[in-house]
Amino acid sequence: xxxxxxxxxxxxxxxxxxxxxxxxxxxxxxxxxxxxxxxxxxxxxxxxxxxxxxxxxxxxxxxxxxxxxxxxxxxxxxxxxxxxxxxxxxxxxxxxxxxxxxxxxxxxxxxxxxxxxxxxxxxxxxxxxx
Numbered sequence: 236x237x238x239x240x241x242x243x244x245x246x247x248x249x250x251x252x253x254x255x256x257x258x259x260x261x262x263x264x265x266x267x268x269x270x271x272x273x274x275x276x277x278x279x280x281x282x283x284x285x286x287x288x289x290x291x292x293x294x295x296x297x298x299x300x301x302x303x304x305x306x307x308x309x310x311x312x313x314x315x316x317x318x319x320x321x322x323x324x325x326x327x328x329x330x331x332x333x334x335x336x337x338x339x340x341x342x343x344x345x346x347x348x349x350x351x352x353x354x355x356x357x358x359x360x361x362x363x364x365x
Contacts, residue, residue, distance in 0.1 A: 243275070243282045244306075246353065247299035251285050253350050258283070261326055261349075262308065262357070278308075302352035307337065307344070310357050314343050317357055321347065329354075339364040 248254040251274050258264040264276040264283075273292070276283040286292055291299050310317050314332055321328060331345035337358060344358040 241281055243284055245284045245286055246304055247286045247288050247291060247301050248351050249288050249301045251287050254285055257350050261324060304353040306353065307356040307358055310359055314359050317345065
């Protein structure tokens with residue numbers, strides 16, 4: 236058996252609506268509703284399902300906690316465009332641009348935090364990748 240890709244991950248958040256607004260405006264994710272009113276953030280071929288803290292859906296992580304995630308996302312815009320976009324929204328870049336190594340090679344990354352304090356890394360690969 237071999238895994239092909241990640242389909243979705245789950246973030247436990249304090250305020251689902253605030254999280255949806257932030258990810259839609261900051262990262263262009265589409266807010267989708269599914270399965271009895273649950274919310275997710277859709278982008279590319281994957282999504283982030285949202286669980287409200289202390290009202291999580293089963294099954295769940297052993298200790299679901301807002302602010303415990305560290306995610307890396309690949310942008311489809313240049314890093315200069317990303318930085319201008321964040322500045323226009325008042326999003327404080329905590330670190331970067333810095334060079335890092337992603338799943339497919341070297342990349343340039345910036346780091347910031349979402350409303351729950353999760354560390355979000357937005358990156359561009361230095362060389363074109365398939």
